[in-house]
Amino acid sequence: MSAPILDVAHVGKSFPGVRALADVSLQVAPGEVVALVGExxxxxxxxxxxxxxxxxxxxxxxxxxxxxxSHASPLEARRAGFRLVRQEPEIVPDIAAAENVFVGEYPRRSLGRVDHGAMRDAMAAQLRRYGFKGLVDPEQPGRSLSPAQTHIVEIVAALKPGVKVVAFDEPTSSLTSDEVERLFQLIRQLKAEGLSIIYVSHRLKEVLAISDRVVVLKDGRVTGNLMTARTNEDEIVRYMVGRELVHDFKREETTRPEVVLEVCHLSSRWHRDLGFSIRAGEILGFGGLVGAGRTELAKVIFGEYPRSGGTIRLLGRERDIRSPSDAIAADIGFAPENRKAEGLILVRSVIENASMAVYRRLSRWGVLSDRRMVEKVAPVIRALDVKTPSMEQEVGKLSGGNQQKVVLSRWLAAGPRLLILDEPTRAVDVGAKAEIYRLIDRLAKEGMAIMLISSEMPELLALSDRIVVMNGGRLSPVIEKKDATEELVVSYALGKGMAA
Structure with a gap:
């Protein structure tokens, strides 16, 4: 085996009250893909x-x-050859894609002027080289980039000259299957060019498909260093969680007669004449492909997007919901898909984020009581086993799974009658996923009505009491749990059997 390009030896890191890493060693050779997995x-x-x-x-x-x-600054690490493709790329909205690629390292002309032409040409050349030609315009403003395009910009930025090691952090969490295959083709190309690659993902099928080795972390320590060709999902999971996991989550039906949500003839920019209902204790699953209109429907019901027609009734009472505050007042909660951009204020503390839906209840004469906040919300955070050194920790410094638990703890504290969950286990590891499944099941048992949007077929089938599938802003007939199959859901998602 060649000498490693990346050599991490006996690394440790602590934060107040938390041992984050202990004696971690990791090597990546030229042309090797090492997957890094863990809860x-x-x-x-x-x-x-x-x-x-x-x-x-x-x-x-x-x-x-x-x-x-060992003690490099971000700029020194980049110059040394380490590049990180982040799970949620940090795009500057008001500058062009090419400027985002070169931010902090703009090429200059004489007299120090920025050479915009050189930036555009360099980005265009990288797009051609790595198979992205025509997918992003170098002059396209950052704010108009789609999620897939932001990832392309991030990748092109990472692959500028001098790169030796590329780390992909949950790179497929918002990509379609075609986009995932294009990413895998890129990784194979980079591997052939001799780059060292770290691939971080919770999706074990992808890990087994693209990696040469799998390094497993648990509680800050390396617990497994496995050759991909000689391992499988079950073995990786055992190293991750230290126990066997039940693959098929099963739940008993807890539906009650009371109708909590009734949507009639709802229309919006994305939908036309939709109707459905959710009863107390019921989980109604929403299937469909990316772009089918499911997230938009959730935001219409929550008042974030306007509706052009139809009615929304909560517990038999028609509600004119025009804003999220109207929705919260109507006992509706919403955990969005993009928790960092829409569900959390990353620079605020864990307890502040978890308290946001109940600020009014915790205030007296318009002044928020820290004591009441701790009394009301801290027990909910502890019950969800959010791993944080303190309630005052900035939520942006927590792992993705713990951030999702903070979002959910907000709504547990509020106790809504309807909870909308949009991709609740996106980029969450297998252990945390099982915990979230149990939590959703518990909420249904307690009588909460749940609208579940999920693109993970096993999750949709396991959790839902009934399923509807969205295609082009329309809903399929209701699929009862006993009739629900992956083939039927996919058929409706592709528009087969949908009313014209």
């Missing part, structure tokens, strides 16, 4: 932030191409 909170994000220069390690060493970069 949320296992230390994957901390390790990536050390490699990218965002965090300083407490002990151990990091070498890239033989040069020690």
């Amino acid at each position: 949320n909170g296992a230390g994957k994000s901390t390790l990536l932030k050390i490699l990218s220069g965002d965090y300083r390690l407490d002990e151990g060493t990091v070498r890239i191409g033989g040069a020690e970069v």
Whole structure:
């Protein structure tokens, strides 16, 4: 085996009250793809932030191409050859795609002027080289980029000259199957060019399809270093969680007669003449392809997007919901798909984020009571086993799974009658996913009506009491649990059997 390009040796990192990494060693050779897996909170994000220069390690060493970069700044880490493709790319909205690629490293002309032409040409050349020609216009403003285009911009930025190691952090969480295959083709190309690649994902089928080795982290320690060709999902999961997991989550029906939500003839920019109902204790699943209109429907019901017609009734009473505050007043909760951009204020604390739906209840004469906030919300956070050094920790510093638990704790504290969950286990590890399934089941048993949007077929089939499928802003006939199959859901998602 060739000498490693990336050599991480005995790295440790602690935060107040938390040992994030302990004696972690990892090597990646030229042309090797190493998958890094583990439950949320296992230390994957901390390790990536050390490699990218965002965090300083407490002990151990990091070498890239033989040069020690143990205490590199973000700029020094980039110049040493480490590049990170983030799960949620940080795009500057008011500048062009090419400027986003070169932000902080703009090419200059004489007299120090930025050379915009050189930036455009360099980005266009990278797009051609890596199979993205025609998918992004270098002059396209950042704010108009689709999720897939933002990932392309992030990838092109990572692959600028000098790259030696590329780390992909949950790169497929918002991609279609075709976009995933295009990404895999790129990774194979980079591997053939001799780059070292770290692939972080909770999707074990992808891990087994693209990696050469799998390194498993648990509680900040390496518990497994497995050759991909000689392992399988079950073995990886055992190293991740230290126990066997039940693959097929099963729940008893808890539906009650009371109708909580009734939508009649709802129309909007994305929908026409939709009707459905959800009863107390029922989980109504919404299937469909990306872009079918499911997220938009959730936001119409929650008052974030306007509706052009139809009625929404909660517990038999018609509600004129024009804003999220109207929805919360009507006892509706919403956990959005993009938790970082829409569900959390990353620079605020865990307890502040978890309290947002009940601020009015916790205030007296317009002043928020910290004591009442702790009394009311802290027990909910503890019940969900949110891994945080303190309630005052910035929520942006938590792992993805723990951030999702904070979003859910907000609505547990509020106790809505209807809870809308949009992709509740997106980018969540298998252990945290099982916890979230149990939580959703518990809420249904307690009588909460749940609108579940999920693109994961096993999840949709396991959790839902009934399923409707959206295609082009229309809904399929209701599928009862006993009749629900993957083939039927996919058929409706493709528009087969849908009313014209």
